[in-house]
Amino acid sequence: MEVELGPAGPAAWQRQLVMDPMQRPPTWDPMQRPLAWARPSAFAAPPLPFNAPLQVETEAPRDEARQSFLDLGHDGRHGHRVPWRQYVSLAVWYLLLVMEYIVVRIVCQFDIPRDCKPHGNLDTIFDLQVMFMMGFMLAILTGVHMPDRFAYLFCFKGPRPRGIAFLLVMVVSGPVWGSLDTIDSLSRISFTSSFFEESFVNVLIGLAFGAAAAFLLLWHFYCAFMHNQISGFLAYSGSRLSIWIFYGVYLYIAATTTNVEVHLHHYVIGFLIAILAEFNHPISLVVLAAGTGIFVQGISAYHADALTEEKKHLLALFF
Numbered sequence: 076m077e078v079e080l081g082p083a084g085p086a087a088w089q090r091q092l093v094m095d096p097m098q099r100p101p102t103w104d105p106m107q108r109p110l111a112w113a114r115p116s117a118f119a120a121p122p123l124p125f126n127a128p129l130q131v132e133t134e135a136p137r138d139e140a141r142q143s144f145l146d147l148g149h150d151g152r153h154g155h156r157v158p159w160r161q162y163v164s165l166a167v168w169y170l171l172l173v174m175e176y177i178v179v180r181i182v183c184q185f186d187i188p189r190d191c192k193p194h195g196n197l198d199t200i201f202d203l204q205v206m207f208m209m210g211f212m213l214a215i216l217t218g219v220h221m222p223d224r225f226a227y228l229f230c231f232k233g234p235r236p237r238g239i240a241f242l243l244v245m246v247v248s249g250p251v252w253g254s255l256d257t258i259d260s261l262s263r264i265s266f267t268s269s270f271f272e273e274s275f276v277n278v279l280i281g282l283a284f285g286a287a288a289a290f291l292l293l294w295h296f297y298c299a300f301m302h303n304q305i306s307g308f309l310a311y312s313g314s315r316l317s318i319w320i321f322y323g324v325y326l327y328i329a330a331t332t333t334n335v336e337v338h339l340h341h342y343v344i345g346f347l348i349a350i351l352a353e354f355n356h357p358i359s360l361v362v363l364a365a366g367t368g369i370f371v372q373g374i375s376a377y378h379a380d381a382l383t384e385e386k387k388h389l390l391a392l393f394f
Contacts, residue, residue: 161220167229168214171245172206172371179249179375188256191376198378205379206371209346213370216314216350217363227355228363237357241364248368252341253376288348291362295351302354315350322347322382329383336384342373343382 183191194202218224231238299311322343329337349366352359 160222164220164222164225165211165214167225168219169207169210171242172210172367173203175246175249175368175371176203176206176375178246179253179372182250182253183376186257187250188253188376190256191253192378194378202374202379206374209370210367213346213349213367217353224355228360237360241360244361244364245368248365249372249375252369252372291348291351291358294358295354295362298354298356298359311353318350319347325382332383334385337382338380338384339382340373340377340380342370342377342379345369345371345373 180194214220219228227237228241229238230236296312300308303311326337326339329335345366345368349363349370352363352366
């Protein structure tokens with residue numbers, strides 16, 4: 076097959092490709108995706124037509140490239156880049172954390188839990204500081220500040236008002252977790268070696284908690300793998316694993332340090348579980364609400380204490 080050169084050449088070549096696709100020459104179009112199995116990107120530009128002129132990219136001047144890189148808004152490098160709606164979303168999230176904190180303190184007046192600690196003004200300020208910092212990290216990891224995620228969590232109209240379920244689970248999870256302390260058989264639950272050595276029932280309780288945690292973990296990682304590109308899955312996995320590894324190293328160093336007692340407070344456990352819940356799915360919604368409620372309850376009912384405490388020596392009692 077010969078291709079006519081000249082003004083009519085490209086048009087004839089294009090007609091030949093359309094009419095007889097089996098006779099296309101084995102050429103490689105750099106505008107097409109080089110790998111057929113690669114997932115298309117949302118930011119990928121559409122392929123150019125066959126008769127489009129070839130455009131050769133040239134390196135932009137250094138000043139122009141630097142200006143385009145620093146052009147963060149309408150006012151250039153000093154422009155406001157973060158949308159104001161994200162600040163509103165974070166403000167609503169913080170108000171929700173404070174509301175849960177107050178609810179737990181009110182429930183503490185009824186001895187739920189029975190070992191609820193009194194809080195002074197300085198204790199409250201310190202607890203709020205820790206709660207706001209960890210709550211900010213939780214909001215960013217779960218996408219609460221993003222418009223679509225915020226609209227999913229706080230939807231109060233339509234056939235599926237998910238916002239009511241989200242608020243109800245979050246507000247109730249804190250008092251419900253604290254009420255477990257009023258049941259003698261549940262108040263003794265502690266994930267220590269002595270607890271599991273008491274009876275076989277305690278072993279079954281530990282296995283039940285472990286199976287539930289493993290299911291939530293595997294389900295979220297499965298969703299991250301199935302509904303994301305490989306870069307998104309790696310970002311999701313790496314961000315969560317890095318936090319868990321940090322606390323694992325923290326506990327390992329504390330456990331191998333002499334004269335130090337280790338206590339993994341349940342506000343940390345609630346936080347580590349809640350950071351999984353990034354997806355717009357009912358299971359992920361419940362995990363975020365319940366994990367956040369337990370996280371706030373541990374700080375409000377007790378304190379945002381450190382995971383380590385120095386052991387008191389017997390000689391210190393005489394001085």
